[in-house]
Amino acid sequence: MATIKDVAKLAAVSVSTASSSLNGKKHVKPETRKRVEAAAKQLNYQKNGSASDLKKIKTNTLVLILDDLSGPFFSELIRGVQDVALSNGYDLITCSSLGGKNMTPKRFLLEKRSDGVVILAHNLDDETIARSARNGFPVVVLDRNLPHTHTLHIQVDNERGGYDAANYLLNLGHRAIAYISGPVVSYDNQERYKGFLKALSENGLTLPGKWQICGEFTQQGGYHATNMLLSQRPLPSAVFYANDEMAIGGLQAFAESGIKVPEDISIIGYDDILLSQYTTPPLTTIHQPKYQMGSLAAHLILQVLNGEELEQQSYTLQTQLIERESCRRVERDLANS
């Protein structure tokens, strides 16, 4: 691989002149520049990014760390981050927090390979994040609160979301409601659960253990959890899924058992992923402002990078109930525990 030295030699200039030329500094004589450029082309020269990063202060790169790159939830979030990153001249790369101990995200959090990072990855440990948030290195965390650190937080009022979902069901007359949750370790999930329970208890209801099932935040997880629910009669008249993907898995499980949604059972999801409006029936769900989370995150990072002072360290966005067709009104309890 040709280095800048080779280019300089071929162009018969010094390395520093070659560098100036290649980086578009204006003080180079056009003639010289031409020679350098010709030499570079001839040698198929490409700069070594690591070497140049080493000298420079900034990498001009923002990183987005996600649990899993392939989840549908993330599409809009990514777009939000990307839109503002690109329009401000920053590169965006994404990586997943899957993988071993010395995982990819750490390289970008700790090894000065980026100028700022946005995190939505619950399998990334607090300590790593806390350690990464050095001064002048903005880290925005979307799925947890890390007090006493330099991190910035954007949160969705998930407790409220869970509360709203439960109340919606309650107002439709449901009294026997199951909760199919995501992994208990998920902070977001806990908040939704809390809000859900709160609404129940305000109505003098409790959640029986058999109607409280947890699984992975995936279609499969929802499918299996729903089958567990189905194996323990009586059935509730409504079920709240901790996210849309799980609800979709549930839809499948119900269909296979000949149980009709919403005629026989009402279901409500969470997130409002794109998919949820195309299911049969379209899914009533709690909308999360995903694009907004992403764009706000990127904005905050850019502000820090530009040396501006942030007024708050923590931001909260609201959810919104999206009424579609997966829930129906019931006059009295069709089932009870």
Add this chain to the structure above:
Amino acid sequence: MATIKDVAKLAAVSVSTASSSLNGKKHVKPETRKRVEAAAKQLNYQKNGSASDLKKIKTNTLVLILDDLSGPFFSELIRGVQDVALSNGYDLITCSSLGGKNMTPKRFLLEKRSDGVVILAHNLDDETIARSARNGFPVVVLDRNLPHTHTLHIQVDNERGGYDAANYLLNLGHRAIAYISGPVVSYDNQERYKGFLKALSENGLTLPGKWQICGEFTQQGGYHATNMLLSQRPLPSAVFYANDEMAIGGLQAFAESGIKVPEDISIIGYDDILLSQYTTPPLTTIHQPKYQMGSLAAHLILQVLNGEELEQQSYTLQTQLIERESCRRVERDLANS
């Protein structure tokens, strides 16, 4: 920011000993190692990734470049690449080819920031790709053929896919078939179109201009294109969408116009994205082996990186027709041009 020098000084060892310690070399006296580790922790030392990359030959990173990180098509592809990358000890990062001239992807293609790359991004120019594929730097391209370069190719037999889709419709008795295509610049799209036309002409049919509409490869694109179709009666009895997202947009447009699928019109998509089985009606489509494309791509890269000889430079995968419920048999033409 503390450097390794600071750590060495604090631990009262030489820089090289500090380095050896920190990198887990086994020849360091446990006592010394402890001192170094303590010093590193005390200073909150983190290595500078660029500096260490500069010395090392490998970055241990694979990059996946996509048109747009947020498309549903990519989920499975990413998973395929990721699974094999991670299980072989490589980090995977993804980036989008959106953005300006000096876009992110170039940094990873050209600036020696990664060990290999997988590309599925039709807005990335051939020249950049060709220039990047230097010796020992494997580049797998999934959406085009770049002869006379060092690049590797994985392709899906899209012509066959288009041909199969058309024949399926033809066998159901359809004679008046429209084609709603993606951007004409898309190589994949062209292939599908070719196959589609071939089937038509084998049956003595042609595609009237008004039934040949193109738009973006998105839901919106499909929606608008379908509305254009709707404004020019008579309608065809079937339409082939160049991808599932467009078909879903079409579903929406038809629903808004009170046209029933498949009763009034049959539609077939392409890709078999996850979403397509949850639409109403579930979408008949051509399955693309997305996971397989990803995992094969990563495998090829790893083989090259391990110095193995590849037998072929080009690989072709087959599509498969997935029959769901968006097409119906017609006895005779309901509409004709």
Add this chain to the structure above:
DNA sequence: CTGTTAGCGCTTTCAG
């Protein structure tokens, strides 16, 4: 087992 030495490839003063 540890330290000395020599760069990796590039950018950047600072003189000329």
Add this chain to the structure above:
DNA sequence: CTGAAAGCGCTAACAG
């Protein structure tokens, strides 16, 4: 306008 020189932070021989 150009070149010589210094060094970013780290790793890797090689001696001791």
